[in-house]
Amino acid sequence: MIRNAIVPVAGLGTRLLPATKSQPKEMLPVARKPIVQYVVEELVANGVGDILFVTGRNKASIENHFDSDPELVRALNNTNKTDLLQEVQFEELNANFFYTRQRQQRGLGDAILCGQNFAGEQPFVVALGDSILGLHGRSKTMGRMMQLFEERRASCVIAVEEVPLDQTQHYGIVQVAEQCEDYCRVGNLVEKPKPEDAPSNLAIAGRYVFSPLIFDLIRRVQPDRKGEIQLTDAIQLMCEEGKRVLAVKLPPGECRYDIGNFPSYFETFVEFALADPLYGEAFRETLKRLVRD
Ligand code: UTP
Secondary structure, eight states: OOOEEEEEOOOOOGGGTTTTSSSOGGGSEETTEEHHHHHHHHHHHTTOOEEEEEEOTTOHHHHHHHSOOHHHHHHHHHTTOHHHHHHHOGGGGOOEEEEEEOSSOOOHHHHHHTTHHHHTTSOEEEEOTTEEESGGGOOOHHHHHHHHHHHTTOSEEEEEEEOOGGGGGGSEEEEEEEEOSSEEEEEEEEESOOGGGOSOSEEEEEEEEEOTHHHHHHHHOOOOTTSOOOHHHHHHHHHHTTOOEEEEEOOTTOOEEEOSSHHHHHHHHHHHHHTOTTTHHHHHHHHHHHHHO
């Protein structure tokens, strides 16, 4: 059983400025909840309850969000808003939260390295704090990834999603070495290839399962042109060394919502708001009116 997850949330989020000037992009709301809450709920629903956030400056609101707030609880009790109490009491989530800081934003690979002591000698999950899997975060793909990791004795399992071929230059793309039932063995990874150079249209989707071996490989990665240590490069090293790297495709109807840029953030917000059980229908009518006008 894998119990540990590292959730990197230390990035600067420059593509979402000015919204992210003094608040983490991972705390931006998508419909009713901040993005990172969907990520936590997905992890817990898949049996991963020990969660380390790799944070940075200006990220304290993430800690506050998952902390208890007796004053708020008292106020809600006093005003009989007990339904809202459920929404803010994360003690019942059955998760333990841990925090550490990445002092300099030296890339995703470097952020994961900050979790080495937390992970110890155990395999662990990485879930990007700015990506939601499945509508309202209700994805079970992580469970399948962990099952494969153990059954196939893999060194790494990556979630991938099909993207349009003309979009490959925005993603890390996998080259399939061997196709199996609902997963494949990865031969190679290519970071942001042009469509004509892309080995497939399967893009890395923000969820990973790793053996602790990854830490040594991250240490061997050279910084890129921006001075960042890329996690993809460390996984590529794994492939080159013949380690078993597998990829699980998101099932039909499930996609990865990456909220790291405005177009994708807007789309995600609208889709989640439309699916809101209480306000969705009225919002659909508003949208129709706005589009008509
Ligand atoms: P991104 O690749 O979107 O980078 O991070 P970013 O720095 O947050 O955003 P931009 O490019 O400036 O707009 C993917 C995930 O990795 C984390 C981010 O917080 C995000 O959840 N990350 C990234 C770190 O924790 N540390 C880093 O140094 C970089």
